[in-house]
Amino acid sequence: MSEAKNISSVKRESCTGCGACMKSCPRNAIVFEDDEEGFPSPKILAEACVDCGLCRQVCPAITVPEKHGIQKAYAIQLTDPDALKKSTSGGFFTALSREIFARGGVVYGCVWDEKYNAVIRRAENEAETEPMRGSKYVWSWAGDTYPEIKKELESGRTILFTGLSCQVAGLKNYLRKRYDNLYTVGFLCGGSPSPYAFREYLKTITKNVPLDALDLKFRDKDAGGVGVHITYNTSKRRKCQTYISNPYYYAFYTKVTVRRSCFDCPYRYEQRVDDITFGDYWEVEKYHSEFDVSAGVSAVLVNTEKGAELFDALKSQLAFSEAKCREIAAANNLTLGETRKVHTVPGFRDAFFSELRNRGWEKASKKYLRNKRRLLLWIKTKTPKRLWAAVKRLR
Numbered sequence: 001m002s003e004a005k006n007i008s009s010v011k012r013e014s015c016t017g018c019g020a021c022m023k024s025c026p027r028n029a030i031v032f033e034d035d036e037e038g039f040p041s042p043k044i045l046a047e048a049c050v051d052c053g054l055c056r057q058v059c060p061a062i063t064v065p066e067k068h069g070i071q072k073a074y075a076i077q078l079t080d081p082d083a084l085k086k087s088t089s090g091g092f093f094t095a096l097s098r099e100i101f102a103r104g105g106v107v108y109g110c111v112w113d114e115k116y117n118a119v120i121r122r123a124e125n126e127a128e129t130e131p132m133r134g135s136k137y138v139w140s141w142a143g144d145t146y147p148e149i150k151k152e153l154e155s156g157r158t159i160l161f162t163g164l165s166c167q168v169a170g171l172k173n174y175l176r177k178r179y180d181n182l183y184t185v186g187f188l189c190g191g192s193p194s195p196y197a198f199r200e201y202l203k204t205i206t207k208n209v210p211l212d213a214l215d216l217k218f219r220d221k222d223a224g225g226v227g228v229h230i231t232y233n234t235s236k237r238r239k240c241q242t243y244i245s246n247p248y249y250y251a252f253y254t255k256v257t258v259r260r261s262c263f264d265c266p267y268r269y270e271q272r273v274d275d276i277t278f279g280d281y282w283e284v285e286k287y288h289s290e291f292d293v294s295a296g297v298s299a300v301l302v303n304t305e306k307g308a309e310l311f312d313a314l315k316s317q318l319a320f321s322e323a324k325c326r327e328i329a330a331a332n333n334l335t336l337g338e339t340r341k342v343h344t345v346p347g348f349r350d351a352f353f354s355e356l357r358n359r360g361w362e363k364a365s366k367k368y369l370r371n372k373r374r375l376l377l378w379i380k381t382k383t384p385k386r387l388w389a390a391v392k393r394l395r
């Protein structure tokens, strides 16, 4: 088997785990197994591989699909207050899905499965999108949806795929054909954390509450407004912890647990693979006083003609203003310029994962995260509010 032809030559650091290789392989010669950081990754079954090279053609770490420059940027807020409250930021996902259902289409988005794995699933109507609302800050599995989406596209159905931009790239490579009835919508993304780290963390909060009774949410507006927090039920009460006081959130926020490929992600720049990109509009109050910021505002980037057509069609559901990419990117600690910027890998990342594997979440968290969290909390209490925003950007 030649190393040059199949994806065994893709560096582990570059694999996004999208699943396009496995789903494309005509010989079923690729399986997914957890790597040592708990990220599902491809493994080639040498005896079945015929070196056809298709896996390399569809791999978004090797073959980057066509990209588009951002045409317009917006600050938006859904005008339906009930749905807005259930959304992570400005409720753009709800506006998108309502428009797609009005066209008789189908929506793909991320839900928790019964074991609290984040997985991309399909929804036929608004009720089925309820569990898709809310950010799940953990790496999600999209691969199983690719063949299903292809089938539906071929049958003429309108499809909205919402997911990480690397998942959009995997889908586009898998399809290997442009479909007018496919709308792709990705996120502004700071990285997706290890499902293994999440499972290990869950063990620490489900000692007295079984997993099937756990109700965990990131950034639940009912619990803590539009802040950055995690809420879950214990046997006695509902707990709400900030991204500093909660070790799992802190590890995600500081990129200790995000996938290796996220540090040098080719999908987070001004040239986009998705028709529309959306995310949080942090510090929106600096630029747009017209919104009730306490209810959440999304940043939306329209990247293609098709994206512009979809955005125009759903405008009636939104309050919106034109925005500047530079301003959206600034507070988000994201790069929307053209210069490639590699995020710094935390120096203790490997040691953290090694401790996690050998001694579990509580020990790893205590050894590598506790003092840093305490220090950050101390800095936060001593720093004036205005300066704190600048300190946060140093993460």
Ligand SMILES: Cc1cc2nc3c(=O)[nH]c(=O)nc-3n(C[C@H](O)[C@H](O)[C@H](O)COP(=O)(O)OP(=O)(O)OC[C@H]3O[C@@H](n4cnc5c(N)ncnc54)[C@H](O)[C@@H]3O)c2cc1C
Binding pocket: 086, 087, 088, 089, 090, 091, 092, 093, 094, 108, 109, 110, 111, 118, 132, 133, 134, 135, 136, 137, 138, 139, 140, 162, 163, 164, 187, 188, 189, 190, 191, 192, 193, 278, 279, 280, 281, 298, 332
């Ligand atoms: C891992 C991750 C990292 C992110 N990083 C940033 C960031 O650095 N900056 C930023 O501005 N925004 C980021 N976002 C996006 C942000 O958290 C919100 O999801 C976004 O603003 C949606 O707002 P909403 O009110 O329209 O969404 P909601 O109505 O809450 O809908 C949530 C949407 O997120 C999707 N989703 C949720 N979890 C996942 C997941 N694990 N994988 C794939 N899709 C998922 C759902 O399918 C749905 O489309 C990130 C999202 C994820 C999942």
